[in-house]
Amino acid sequence: MRSTDGWPCSRFWRGQRICCTGPRAGLRYAAEAVYPWYILHQSLIVLAAYWLVPFGLGPVWEPLLVLGLTVIGCLLIHELLIRRIGWLRPLFGLAARSPRSVRGNASAPDTRDRSTHQRSENVASS
Numbered sequence: 001m002r003s004t005d006g007w008p009c010s011r012f013w014r015g016q017r018i019c020c021t022g023p024r025a026g027l028r029y030a031a032e033a034v035y036p037w038y039i040l041h042q043s044l045i046v047l048a049a050y051w052l053v054p055f056g057l058g059p060v061w062e063p064l065l066v067l068g069l070t071v072i073g074c075l076l077i078h079e080l081l082i083r084r085i086g087w088l089r090p091l092f093g094l095a096a097r098s099p100r101s102v103r104g105n106a107s108a109p110d111t112r113d114r115s116t117h118q119r120s121e122n123v124a125s126s
Contacts, residue, residue: 032083032094036078036082037078039092039093040073040074041070041074044070045066045070048065048066048069048070049066052065052066
């Protein structure tokens with residue numbers, strides 16, 4: 001075995017360590033969006049193709065437009081409807097919102113850990 005045979009594995013390992021360690025907002029968003037997009041994409045592909053076939057756009061533009069309309073449709077429906085309407089979330093495999101995460105809910109209990117704040121006050125008063 002030559003000494004250069006292992007470089008693809010080492011590059012992948014380093015890239016994984018650099019890119020995939022720690023929490024990433026984009027990764028959390030994508031992980032939440034996978035299942036709703038999976039549910040939506042087939043219906044949107046069929047609708048887009050149904051609307052575009054009568055135009056006879058050809059073998060290049062028609063698939064590109066179907067792809068674009070599908071991605072835009074999934075993004076808009078997921079972002080504007082599924083994530084924001086509480087009763088739709090479980091229908092698309094998302095966790096129901098906790099009362100604290102609902103906007104404008106002043107009656108939600110404060111569940112923050114106050115022990116660190118109390119410890120800092122005790123240290124300051126000593």
